[in-house]
Amino acid sequence: MRMRSLLLPLLLVQAFTANAQHLTYTEWLHRAMADIRLLPRYGDREKNDAQRASDAEFIAATLVVDSLPRSASGRLVQHGIQLLTEGDLTKAMYRFNQAWLVDSTNADAYWGYGSFFMELDRPAVALSWYRRGFAMDSTSTRLLTGMATALLAEEHPVRPQDSERADDLLSAAMALLQRAHQLDPTDQGTLYRLAVCHLKRNECAEAHRYFDAIEKKDAPPVEAGFARRLAVGCPR
Numbered sequence: 001m002r003m004r005s006l007l008l009p010l011l012l013v014q015a016f017t018a019n020a021q022h023l024t025y026t027e028w029l030h031r032a033m034a035d036i037r038l039l040p041r042y043g044d045r046e047k048n049d050a051q052r053a054s055d056a057e058f059i060a061a062t063l064v065v066d067s068l069p070r071s072a073s074g075r076l077v078q079h080g081i082q083l084l085t086e087g088d089l090t091k092a093m094y095r096f097n098q099a100w101l102v103d104s105t106n107a108d109a110y111w112g113y114g115s116f117f118m119e120l121d122r123p124a125v126a127l128s129w130y131r132r133g134f135a136m137d138s139t140s141t142r143l144l145t146g147m148a149t150a151l152l153a154e155e156h157p158v159r160p161q162d163s164e165r166a167d168d169l170l171s172a173a174m175a176l177l178q179r180a181h182q183l184d185p186t187d188q189g190t191l192y193r194l195a196v197c198h199l200k201r202n203e204c205a206e207a208h209r210y211f212d213a214i215e216k217k218d219a220p221p222v223e224a225g226f227a228r229r230l231a232v233g234c235p236r
Helices: 007-011 025-034 040-044 049-065 069-085 089-102 108-119 123-136 141-158 163-183 188-200 204-213 226-233
Strands: none
Touching (some): 040 089, 049 069, 069 108, 089 108, 108 123, 108 141, 123 141, 163 188, 188 204, 188 226
């Protein structure tokens, strides 16, 4: 399942703009071999003097604009997410790494890393980065919903061959989403994913209840065609 049907509902964005920076996983692997800025946390590589000096200069310049490292890091993450929605994966990873550089304790940087790999159709890799962030902040609805989204992306292709495994993945995703919902009952991405999970389980009343709770305005976090699938699968 493409990330464009999974990430965008989470980000509450509908439009994707294609451009030359949209990478495939293979392209990313090749480019990351020559550019550590494309590796999460710069691949934890030892940097040379010039790179360390450049990092220090960037941090200093960033903190001039926003003196709070967490706030400055958060802005960089949000910029990276926006770049993802525009299809510019290269610059998105640059921003996530800069966010980590400015504040390595900001779990949202790991949300960015996970979202990057979701866009590359690597939900298992994405899940590992979401989990690392979640280990730092167990109250993050973004990370909870991100982990659930990755599990749902794994569930979809598994279903035809191994329904039992698919059911386990769906149940795990549901548990994460329910926890996220407890933390923030108004989160639109969480509500949408709960509707998806209940539809998959043929739990029609619950699917409609969560779907009805989504605010139907501006850019609702719903992939194209879901309302019709819900109406067909769970007619009222």
